Amino acid sequence: QPLLAALSSAAVPVLPVVVLEDAADAVPLARALVAGGLPVLEVTLRTPAALDAIRAVAAEVPDCLVGAGTVVSERGVADAVAAGARFLVSPGSTRRLLDAMDDSGVPCLPGVSTASEAVALLERGVREMKFFPAGAAGGPAYLAALAGPLPEARFCPTGGVTAESAPGYLGLPNVGCVGGTWVAPPAVLADRDWARVESLARAAASLAGGAPP
Numbered sequence: 135q136p137l138l139a140a141l142s143s144a145a146v147p148v149l150p151v152v153v154l155e156d157a158a159d160a161v162p163l164a165r166a167l168v169a170g171g172l173p174v175l176e177v178t179l180r181t182p183a184a185l186d187a188i189r190a191v192a193a194e195v196p197d198c199l200v201g202a203g204t205v206v207s208e209r210g211v212a213d214a215v216a217a218g219a220r221f222l223v224s225p226g227s228t229r230r231l232l233d234a235m236d237d238s239g240v241p242c243l244p245g246v247s248t249a250s251e252a253v254a255l256l257e258r259g260v261r262e263m264k265f266f267p268a269g270a271a272g273g274p275a276y277l278a279a280l281a282g283p284l285p286e287a288r289f290c291p292t293g294g295v296t297a298e299s300a301p302g303y304l305g306l307p308n309v310g311c312v313g314g315t316w317v318a319p320p321a322v323l324a325d326r327d328w329a330r331v332e333s334l335a336r337a338a339a340s341l342a343g344g345a346p347p
């Protein structure tokens with residue numbers, strides 16, 4: 135099942151994105167997200183700890199749907215899937231990356247930030263995509279403007295999304311969920327404040343859901 139469709143049917147409006155410096159933080163983090171009602175986690179492949187973090191969550195927190203973000207190469211696709219990533223997210227989309235994602239066997243959200251990039255994905259039969267960097271690329275107004283000409287595309291806006299701006303995206307007909315680091319921000323991770331993550335997750339989980347697939 136495509137990722138946004140799965141999150142929508144599970145009533146999960148927010149995809150938490152994390153940059154982890156220490157793989158040992160992954161399991162308590164994932165448990166805090168699950169406890170707060172967000173049973174999903176995107177671990178970005180930006181740190182040496184990322185693959186170990188994905189492996190640990192996949193093995194120890196089965197309730198948490200763990201995936202890899204910042205997947206920008208064929209190597210990233212292969213490493214993430216081997217580590218147990220159950221979905222893949224990329225800030226962009228190239229033919230090589232899309233071919234690798236097609237072969238990965240897991241749901242993928244390749245990234246776009248323009249109408250032409252979205253049309254290129256629709257041409258390939260890809261209907262679910264990340265809109266990145268959402269705030270800088272035009273925010274809810276830009277996505278709202280794509281809904282008319284490209285009604286079949288479903289977006290996960292990410293990049294600069296906050297607890298305050300999330301509802302403006304989630305109210306759009308072409309947004310399935312929103313992604314961001316505000317649920318587990320760097321300062322909270324540095325303090326290993328899992329109770330804080332749980333309460334941020336609970337607030338995020340209570341946002342009104344996005345559009346159906």
Ligand code: 3PG
Nearest residue numbers: 151292293294295314315
């Ligand atoms: C991403 O990888 O999508 C961004 O880094 C999200 O980060 P932000 O929510 O802090 O903008």
